[in-house]
């Protein structure tokens with residue numbers, strides 16, 4: 302027997318079929334891993350100054366129709382996975398208080414079935430554009446056209462009510478990032494990592510746009526090239 306084991310590749314020796322009870326355990330691990338991913342993205346954005354104090358919120362969808370969302374009033378740089386609030390399909394939470402801006406997240410998930418994660422934050426440069434009512438829609442960076450697209454400004458709305466969701470709703474179908482007037486920004490994507498990267502890119506592009514305006518530059522990518530880039534972006538989003 303010992304000889305037979307020596308002839309078998311290690312991968313076969315250690316392939317043990319898990320007992321059926323582990324399927325449930327596997328589901329818990331998946332939810333926990335998603336909570337860990339939310340915490341990782343939140344800490345990264347906090348370290349970059351994109352999330353400050355108790356501002357902003359992050360959420361991600363579970364396969365069973367539930368939602369994971371950061372708790373109300375929490376510092377995102379000090380989050381732990383077990384503090385993430387789990388909402389069930391009917392919107393109820395068994396423990397914890399979800400972010401007050403949950404209505405905004407619900408509306409985006411309802412309108413965009415391809416979206417699996419959302420990040421809302423108040424990054425300084427992007428929020429300055431939101432305050433000024435200036436959309437980030439000038440074709441200044443080819444990769445920003447591909448990855449971010451044009452970023453519009455939603456009409457002003459109260460930040461803690463359904464009003465916020467209503468103000469953003471008309472812009473969700475054709476954009477992946479929206480500036481919230483006198484407030485901040487929201488980005489949405491297929492994963493929490495991608496939503497976090499989108500928020501980082503948004504802030505980076507706003508910073509560059511601010512600098513090139515300060516330099517007095519009006520240089521823009523030619524319209525014919527913008528059309529080609531937007532075609533490529535549409536093809537990438539359709540995949």
Ligand SMILES: [Zn+2]
Pocket residue numbers: 356357402421422423460484485
């Ligand atoms: Zn906010």
